[in-house]
Amino acid sequence: MLRSSQYKLLVAITLMMLGCFACLGYHLYDLQVRRHLVLCRIANDYTRARAQLEPWRGEVRDRHGVKLALSVPEKTVCLSLEVCGDDTEAVASTCAMLLRLPCERVRSAILFAQHHLRPGGKAPPQSIELKHHVSLEEWTAVASAVRLESFGYHLGKLAPKEESKLFKLRHHLLSATDSQARLYPFGETLATLLGYCSPADNGLGLEGNLGLEATYNSVLAGTFGDYISEKDAAGNELPLQRSVYHPATNGAHVQLTIDLPLQQMLESELAAAVTQSQARAGCAVIMDPSTFEILAMAGVPSFDPKKPMASQPQDLDNQCMTVLREPGSVAKMFTLAAALESKLVTLEKSVNCENGQCLVAGVRVRDHAPLGVLTVKEAFAKSSNIGFAKIGAALGPLRLYQCMTNFGLGQPSGIPFFGATRGRVIAPTNKSMTDLTRAAFGQGIKTTQLQLAIAVSVIVNEGRLFRPLLVRQIESPDGKILRKFEPQFVRQVVSPATAQQLREAFKAVVASGGTATAAASPQYSCGVKTGTAQKADTNGYIVGAYYSSVIGFMPAEAPRLVIAVALDEPRNGYYAGTVVAPWFRAIAEQSAALLGIPPDKAVAARAARARFEVRPTPSIHAASTSTPRL
């Protein structure tokens, strides 16, 4: 039996303990019930996994379905710090060897992460990214090689603990996350048209930065999916806890009107032309005038879409659509079209070219050679500035401006393209007589080479302007056609009769006495217009810097192609008729061969017909265009 004082103490201790229980009970109530919402929100910050699911970027294809730009899977290799543990040296050297990285860099990355990401050593284990842009093949090889590594252990005699550690190192040290890389199988071919991709600003997925990749970014990119889920301390998602899940919608495929074989031929010819003439730049376009589809579009210089940052900024420009130049004598076709359309002249009407020098409306105009009295057609063929300045002066500002605008000059071409410019034609209200006179032979206006090609297509197509096409159709990832682009009539620019006369004038340029006899091919007839424009900067025209272009159609009767070739500052001669016209001929002949266009000149035609009868070549072009000839 205890004494009564001891019983009192016992009661006191009991009450004290019960008091402690009560206090703890209240503390738990406070924590779990009263602070429930606050703590729950903080806890969710740690455990909630919210992630965006990256869609697969769509492909860009040529008109036959050849992939010009596509996304391929690649991996980012990560290293688990938890598995690495204290074996930093062995892990660093092994990983560096496997991933072909400098050992010192891997080691310092691991050490940095160990000391900065885990203060106190109690925070959840983390992983660090070791290497980006690892191809699937390389990752497979690395993943199987790491299973055989010894990590500095002596494989013969291992304690059970070491064995489990080695197993962990081999199987759980390296992991990889998925990402996508943009691949351009044809490299620099089409680079200035396709543009390039770079990682998006928010770090998710790819973003088109230039060219069609940028123009059709919203179509190609698709839409991001997302999910809300829970994760464990290592950051791994717990799939069973997924509460919200929206899958990503992959990007659509964009099919271009570009014909890849034609494109490759055009690029190699243009590159040869630029090299041989020592030009600064060059561009060329091939269009189908019946549908206004752009079949090929080349520009020099180009860039490597894998490393666009290695190129000069001006190399990234699309020479056909974003670079503006004065067209020079090529613009005489607009003056002639306006004059013929308004019945001011006929092709046979004579005009005095004043032996090479004269004042027209207060402007001193010179010809490249002294010319006498010529017909309008001859003036066009010999490219007389004086003749056309006179015609322009007779036309007046309004009619010339309207004609140029109707042809599409100074207006959006209708092709959505990143950085495309509309050019400049001075409006008649503030147009002095000087400007008009100069505009009549191509000075003081600015166009892109594509706009000129479109204008020639209008002339070929009986004076009708259609909306030019670069994209044929947009296809959903599962092959459904989302949108198909058909030729779309815009307006009648000139009457069919005027167009017919203009074609005659174009043909005269190639005929003897014209400026572009070098463009004439023994097999194919064609019609062209040459232009040799003196380049201007802010201080006026630059001496010795020319922009030489030849633009035309072939074959002359029932033309199938419109071809524009231009060289920027050629140094081995500068007259378009001598520098550019031979390349026009080469491109025209090869295009015809590629597309199976039969020769139309009498001598060659007979021989060729015999060849075609023996071995009929299926026409690539005809087979691929289902649209009826317009």
Added chain:
Amino acid sequence: MKRPVVILLLAVGLLTALGALALLSSFGGQPKIERLYAQLLWIATGLVCLTGGAFLPWEVLRRWWFPEASLLVAILLLVAVYLPGVGVMHNGARRWLAFGQPSEFAKLAIVIFLADYAARRRTTMGRRFEGFLAPGFVVALVTALIFFEEDWGTACLLGLVSFAMLALAGTHWFYLGSTLVIAVEAFLLRLLSNPLRMDRVMAFLEPEHYRDGTGWQAWQALLALGRGGWTGVFFGEGLQKNGFVPEQQTDFVLSLIGEELGFMGTLLVLVLFAAIFLCGIRIAWRVTDPFSQFLALGISLLIAAQALLNIAVVSSALPNKGIALPFVSYGGSSLIGMLVAVGLLVGVARQADRANGTASVPA
């Protein structure tokens, strides 16, 4: 004394079952089921020991210097922990032997020893040597041994329980008071020279600042408890168990219960421990034999104080220290030791009934 024993056993059974369920839930669907089998095996062993303790012929506990002998064994085991090659290092603390923690055994041994000692010297406990210096030396030795294996939680617990037992046994308050002052000073001195412990205390004082470092465990446990609310997120649906709370199967098991079963779950645990404590006190109150009285008191204090310390640590009411929740935490030696203690408590009740001539527990 049928009712206290039934309530006691019921509470212990419920807590043990809750512990096994929490262990099952803590796997989070991962196939680590061998831990559950180990725990079930220990529960079975513990129940056998409990029955053994309950039916132990009462004289054995006090004959042949049994209390002194068991204490000596406990001290030897505690010393063995310090020997290189014998003791096992884990989490910076050297407190394991190959088969378990000797401190669990030492707790029980010292309670039995003090009960026996106080019962023998009932009349002379007020004296300086017999009532204070001799038992005080033994307690100080064991506590210091445990303290220096870096098991501060158990050392504090043992000090508190011994303190209460000596006070009840009649040691003069002056001696106890002065010892308390010296012990607190020594404790603080040690604390200031140990950066790890100091960090834990700082983390306790400034949880916001240390939440991603030293305070990570306590902070995550707090979040787990807070997520629970009234009724919890439901059994098995807890999220903080996926690697956020370290040691959640052992010392921090209450945070799992609090998250999945909510305040109702933690309240149930509290109530069950309070019930165990009250049953122990009730048994101590009713028996007439002083040894049985001191033993019952010591055991109930031991269980209740350990539970209180653990719950206070998990709910961030006290700085972090490694101490298990009796019956619930995963771990063999702690569970078996506690079940043996409960068995002794039941044995005390049986012995009292036998003395009174009524049978409370069917044989």
